[in-house]
Amino acid sequence: MELEEQHRGRGERWRMRHLKELCVFVFLCLHLTKAQIRYSIQEELKTGSLVGNIARDLGLDLKRLRSGRARIVTGENIQYTELHADKGTLIVNERIDREQLCGDVTPCSFTFEILLENPMELHPVTIEVLDVNDNAPTFQNNHLEFEISESAALGSRFVLESADDADVGQNDLQNYVLTSNENFVLKQHVNPDGSKYAEMVLQKSLDREKQPRLSLKLLAVDGGN
Ligand SMILES: [Ca+2]
Ligand SMILES: [Ca+2]
Ligand SMILES: [Ca+2]
Structure with missing residues (x-):
């Protein structure tokens, strides 16, 4: 019974110590x-173009940026933006x-942090x-190039690249x-992934004697803009 009490006491102390550590950790996060x-x-945008006024938007004066040695902290290899602490x-x-940066992904964004010292402040920027x-x-x-028989049935489809x-x-x-012509109409389709493709549909039979070759332009x- 006494041994059980001792174990319980130790367990309680261990929990309290870790709870304190957790409190300190949470406090630091809130502070930083x-x-x-x-x-x-x-x-x-051209190099040197303005992204934003960090001092104004963080409510910090330029003296604080200088004394806190404000700088960008990023895990990326490329530093797309630069902080002008004097301005x-x-x-x-x-x-x-x-x-x-993002390929097909929208919206496209990247993040980093502005770090200030004495006291330490960390401001996430997106x-x-x-x-x-x-x-x-x-x-x-x-x-x-398509080779199409004169006898091709009306409604025949030819998928375009x-x-x-x-x-x-x-x-x-x-x-x-598609260039306006009397033999083909253009039909457009959307793939499940959102990409678009088109096909030509024969609407008037071709006549090899009248026109052995037909040249069309697809735009x-x-x-x-
Ligand atoms: Ca581009
Ligand atoms: Ca673009
Ligand atoms: Ca484009």
């Missing part, structure tokens, strides 16, 4: 992490290519990178346009 800042910028601003340090229409849709092959556009949303491929069009 303050305001969360979020900025949105376009991709491909309190965050500027673009490296080319930010949304396509390279930068959302907005897409610009800097890629045109392209086909892998510039030339497609899809075009790729590395941008997202409105800046991605929107639709295809892939993206949105945006």
